[in-house]
Amino acid sequence: MSHTAGRSSFPEMIMKKRDSVQLSPEEIHDFVEGVTSKTMQQSQIGAMLMAIWQKGMDFDETLELTKKMMNSGEVLHWSQDWLVVDKHSTGGVGDKISLILAPALAACGCKVPMISGRGLGHTGGTLDKLESIPGFKINLTVEEVKQTLQDVGCCIVGQTETLVPADRILYAIRDITSTVDSVPLITASIMSKKAAEGLSALVLDVKFGKAALCKDLESALQLAQSLVTVGNKLGIKTGAVLSRMDTPIGRCVGHTLEVYEALECLKGHGPDDLRNLVTTLGGCLLQMSGRSATLEDGENAISEVLKSRKALQKFQDMLVAQGVNAETSCSLCSENAEYFQYLQRAQYQTELRAVDDGTVLGVDGKAIADVLHKLGAGRSKTEDQIKYSVGAELLVDPGQPIQKGQPWIRIHHDCEKLSSQQQQNLEGALDIGSADVYQDSPRVAEFILPN
Structure with a gap:
């Protein structure tokens, strides 16, 4: 795409955003066009994303960016009488x-x-x-x-x-x-x-x-x-x-x-x-x-x-x-489905036991997910292969009483045994305390519904 007179160059656009200046609809159009036509260099896209990350965008810019990204590819249309x-x-x-x-x-x-x-x-x-x-x-x-x-x-x-090719490119660059x-x-x-x-x-x-x-x-x-x-x-x-x-x-x-x-x-x-x-x-x-x-x-x-x-x-x-x-x-x-006749089952299961008596105050989902990620359930790069069978089953619910030695989680894994660091991280995920400290918070905290 050649930049004719009246159009900002990519470096000028990056500089404007870096200096907290609002981008015009035309500039946002040029940015998305530059991304999808690959006329904007990856380093320039990265610089623009970082400028947006640091300086933000107002509502008009965000709406404009969304529209331009949406129209960077095919937009689906359905039968009039469908509720989609x-x-x-x-x-x-x-x-x-x-x-x-x-x-x-x-x-x-x-x-x-x-x-x-x-x-x-x-x-x-x-x-x-x-x-x-x-x-x-x-x-x-x-x-x-x-x-x-x-x-x-x-x-x-x-x-x-x-569909939205601009997003596929931008998402990959945002990640890195x-x-x-x-x-x-x-x-x-x-x-x-x-x-x-x-x-x-x-x-x-x-x-x-x-x-x-x-x-x-x-x-x-x-x-x-x-x-x-x-x-x-x-x-x-x-x-x-x-x-x-x-x-x-x-x-x-x-x-x-x-x-x-x-x-x-x-x-x-x-x-x-x-x-x-x-x-x-x-x-x-x-x-x-x-x-x-x-x-x-x-x-x-x-x-x-x-x-x-x-x-x-x-x-x-x-x-x-x-x-x-x-x-x-x-x-x-x-x-009475035999699920694991069709779904992969991990070779090993390890149960962890509670180290104290008390009430389950909570279970840290992030700590569990991080361990499972390392065991092969997640990917660090888009092309990584994942292990479908790796996972965890919680055997307790927040708010319930628990006794020392009671199994509270079952880890499904393919390596022979969990490392001591993984066991330690998992043990840290279980929060046990006294019943009077437990607060039952409903999962849904708030609604924002259109009028």
């Missing part, structure tokens, strides 16, 4: 919500074209979890996505080559330049992809706590407000749920273990905190999109399709539509 909805989570430990929520929403008559990501850092990716199911295909063409939505009502896929945690950059990244999906309504699960990107409620509110405002401005009914991310969601962490727990939840079992978060997020979407009169009605509708197993049937149909053998998907979704 989605959910996005800012990432957590044991977060298998999408696997349950997408089919539950489909069972309520919505269309859910969920475009998900892989895990990087300590949080697991939805795509990695699904790929632990033999045969599951995450790369569908736009035509295949449309067909699956037509036939099943939901699909969970990876980002296609043609330590500019991931910038509110305008996070907002533009998430909302450009969601807007390109052609959604009617979107709910965001913005997490805060020790195991989340946002460490406290205040920073989570700032991010949620930015995402919700941009979403609504783009014509998508957008709301957010702010949820605590200290203790893992549910009792299982790790790819195959989370698939097992998601299937249990779809069969009407599974931990209460997992089911409650699914019904809350689903209820928000049904209310925002006008399918339910109130949040409570929406939550009841989601509960009902879990209880009646209509959501389970949708999950089974989605597996088949995305390449899983019909016999495998039928067996996994049967009542």
Whole structure:
């Protein structure tokens, strides 16, 4: 791209942002165009990202960046009579919500074209979890996505080559330049992809706590407000749920273990905190999109399709539509499924025992995720191979009494034994104290819903 008279050069744009000057819509257009056409050097992109990270962007700049990124590739369009909805989570430990929520929403008559990501850092990716199911295909063409939505009502896929190419390039560079945690950059990244999906309504699960990107409620509110405002401005009914991310969601962490727990939840079992978060997020979407009169009605509708197993049937149909053998998907979704006949099981299991009597005050999800990452459950670079079978099962819940010597966690691993450092780090994850100190904090702290 040649820079004609009247256009800022890339160095000038970088300098303006570095000096806290607002960028014009034309300059933001040139930046995104420079990224996707590869006329901007990687070092210049990195410098611009760092300038944005340091100086921030105001609302108009953030909205403009989101629009330009959204239009850097194909934007999906659906049938007029479809109610197209989605959910996005800012990432957590044991977060298998999408696997349950997408089919539950489909069972309520919505269309859910969920475009998900892989895990990087300590949080697991939805795509990695699904790929632990033999045969599951995450790369569908736009035509295949449309067909699956037509036939099943939901699909969970990876980002296609043609959708928001600017984000794929910027995301990779943000990761290696330590500019991931910038509110305008996070907002533009998430909302450009969601807007390109052609959604009617979107709910965001913005997490805060020790195991989340946002460490406290205040920073989570700032991010949620930015995402919700941009979403609504783009014509998508957008709301957010702010949820605590200290203790893992549910009792299982790790790819195959989370698939097992998601299937249990779809069969009407599974931990209460997992089911409650699914019904809350689903209820928000049904209310925002006008399918339910109130949040409570929406939550009841989601509960009902879990209880009646209509959501389970949708999950089974989605597996088949995305390449899983019909016999495998039928067996996994049967009542007394032999899960590990199909899912990989780690060679070794090690149980850790409590060193004191008392009450479980909490379990540090980040500490557990970090150990699992080192055992092979996560990746440090995009191309790393991961071990689907590595994971952890919590054997206790916060608030319950525990006795010295009682097993509290089971680690699934492929190496012969855990190192003493890993054992020590895991032992530090369990917080035991007296019952009168325990505070039962609900997972959902706040809602930001559109009027």
